[in-house]
Amino acid sequence: xxxxxxxxPSLSVQEGRISILNCDYTNSMFDYFLWYKKYxxxxxxxxxxxxxxxxxxxxxxxxxxxxxxxxxLSLHIVPSQPGDSAVYFCAAFRGNQFYFGxxxxxTVIP
Amino acid sequence: xxxxxxTPKFRVLKTGxxxxxxxxxxxxxxxxxxxxxxxxxxxxxxxxSVGEGTTAKGEVPDGYNVSRxxxxxxxxxxxxxxxxxxxxxFCASSPGQSKSLAKxxxxxxxxxxxxxx
Numbered sequence: 001x002x003x004x005x006x007x008x009p010s011l012s013v014q015e016g017r018i019s020i021l022n023c024d025y026t027n028s029m030f031d032y033f034l035w036y037k038k039y040x041x042x043x044x045x046x047x048x049x050x051x052x053x054x055x056x057x058x059x060x061x062x063x064x065x066x067x068x069x070x071x072x073l074s075l076h077i078v079p080s081q082p083g084d085s086a087v088y089f090c091a092a093f094r095g096n097q098f099y100f101g102x103x104x105x106x107t108v109i110p
Numbered sequence: 111x112x113x114x115x116x117t118p119k120f121r122v123l124k125t126g127x128x129x130x131x132x133x134x135x136x137x138x139x140x141x142x143x144x145x146x147x148x149x150x151x152x153x154x155x156x157x158x159s160v161g162e163g164t165t166a167k168g169e170v171p172d173g174y175n176v177s178r179x180x181x182x183x184x185x186x187x188x189x190x191x192x193x194x195x196x197x198x199x200f201c202a203s204s205p206g207q208s209k210s211l212a213k214x215x216x217x218x219x220x221x222x223x224x225x226x227x
Contacts, residue, residue, distance in 0.1 A: 002152075004152075006152075009150075032214075034215070036218075041220065042220055043200055043218030043219050043220050043221055044153070044218045046215045046216070046217070049215070089152065089153065091153075093214060096158060097155055097158070097168065097169075098143075098153075098155070099155075100145075100152040100153035101152050102150055102151060102152040103152060
């Protein structure tokens with residue numbers, strides 16, 4: 001059973017606008033959450049993370065929001081750039097294991 | 111600085127053949143992981159290791175074996191390949207479990223694309 005879900009397989013956004021990627025999870029015991037970015041023919045690379053005791057973490061153009069009551073997190077990219085076009089994976093960590101969502105393919109249109 | 115290196119990058123097997131995927135990391139990380147990525151399924155953990163000489167099962171371990179004889183290497187073996195094992199395989203490493211979030215970030219290799227006919 002998928003413990004981390006990304007219900008939007010794809011998203012298209014105009015350059016300069018905001019991109020919002022969403023992720024839902026079922027296990028309230030996760031310790032922290034991460035977002036990874038993946039380009040074709042490459043492995044995922046770490047983007048940003050948030051501890052389960054926080055509700056927001058910001059790093060440059062990237063901000064992750066955590067809503068524990070709704071078991072929902074989101075990644076905001078502002079402003080979006082063509083180089084942000086990639087697949088974004090949400091992941092959750094507990095114990096020694098990471099649990100990944102199915103990914104959202106973001107296309108930023110110039 | 112190579113990071114995490116996977117070999118081979120591509121492989122085609124016939125049903126019943128065996129093969130070993132090699133993962134090497136040069137960051138002195140304690141933890142290593144093997145994942146498979148399938149369309150619509152995300153990344154699923156096959157096996158992982160929390161240190162040299164240790165291995166543990168992940169979410170989808172059946173049909174695979176692993177070994178961590180050296181800290182820098184993590185091998186994934188398929189003893190008798192099946193078409194259901196056609197997938198892209200990713201290896202990852204992380205410094206180790208810690209209350210520090212930074213120590214638990216995974217670094218991934220570029221992947222191995224395996225087709226079993």
